[in-house]
Amino acid sequence: SHQQTWLGKKVLITAGPTFEDLDPVRFIGNRSSGQMGFAIAAAAAQKGAEVTLIAGPVNLDTPTGVTRINVRSAMQMFSQVQAHYASVDIMIGAAAVADYRLAQPSSHKIKKQPNQDELTLTLIKNPDIIAWVAQQVDKPYVVGFAAETQQLADYARQKRLQKGLDMICANQVGDGQGFEVDENALLVMTATDEVALPKQAKYSLAVALLAQLRKQLDITKG
Numbered sequence: 762s763h764q765q766t767w768l769g770k771k772v773l774i775t776a777g778p779t780f781e782d783l784d785p786v787r788f789i790g791n792r793s794s795g796q797m798g799f800a801i802a803a804a805a806a807q808k809g810a811e812v813t814l815i816a817g818p819v820n821l822d823t824p825t826g827v828t829r830i831n832v833r834s835a836m837q838m839f840s841q842v843q844a845h846y847a848s849v850d851i852m853i854g855a856a857a858v859a860d861y862r863l864a865q866p867s868s869h870k871i872k873k874q875p876n877q878d879e880l881t882l883t884l885i886k887n888p889d890i891i892a893w894v895a896q897q898v899d900k901p902y903v904v905g906f907a908a909e910t911q912q913l914a915d916y917a918r919q920k921r922l923q924k925g926l927d928m929i930c931a932n933q934v935g936d937g938q939g940f941e942v943d944e945n946a947l948l949v950m951t952a953t954d955e956v957a958l959p960k961q962a963k964y965s966l967a968v969a970l971l972a973q974l975r976k977q978l979d980i981t982k983g
């Protein structure tokens with residue numbers, strides 16, 4: 762049965778935003794709700810996969826049967842992915858990872874200076890987690906996301922190649938879709954196929970995505 766095909770498959774998923782601390786009380790974050798990644802985790806576990814979910818700071822319940830690891834920053838997410846990628850069949854990067862972090866977060870609350878009208882923060886680049894996984898010799902099948910506001914297919918196609926991903930799921934943001942909304946549509950792209958999954962609730966979209974993934978895995982495994 763279809764159920765059987767996911768049984769025992771190991772899936773690693775990143776989801777949610779990352780928060781990059783400035784000091785003990787402030788951070789730089791983003792609007793990712795984590796819903797898409799959590800929906801994929803829930804759907805994969807429901808189909809019998811062994812799911813590990815590395816979650817940034819989100820307000821979502823852990824889906825039934827899913828092993829959840831909470832992280833806060835991109836560096837923490839990277840460490841957890843490095844610890845787990847080699848033992849899974851599939852990695853899905855649904856997290857909205859901060860591109861930059863503070864070069865020197867302050868260990869004390871940064872004080873407002875009465876005579877200082879400008880404050881300059883120096884940021885340094887975070888590692889690209891999914892691109893790192895895609896470069897490893899013992900890499901799993903790697904699935905990334907691309908949220909774009911324009912030229913969706915072109916940017917996503919480029920991003921898949923640049924990051925060395927097996928599959929990329931492109932979604933248009935804005936327009937009542939993508940971040941902070943319950944519905945989403947995806948353009949699923951591999952080296953050989955491009956399939957449009959129409960706008961629907963994130964859980965049913967996750968189920969449709971897993972069906973596409975299953976097809977690709979059958980093809981690649983011959």
Ligand code: C5P
Pocket residue numbers: 775835854855856857858859860887888889890891892904905906907908920
């Ligand atoms: O480059 P961009 O952030 O648009 O790429 C999105 C994809 O790359 C998502 O799958 C996201 O989880 C992943 N990513 C990552 N590490 C980063 C930045 C993005 O894994 N530092």
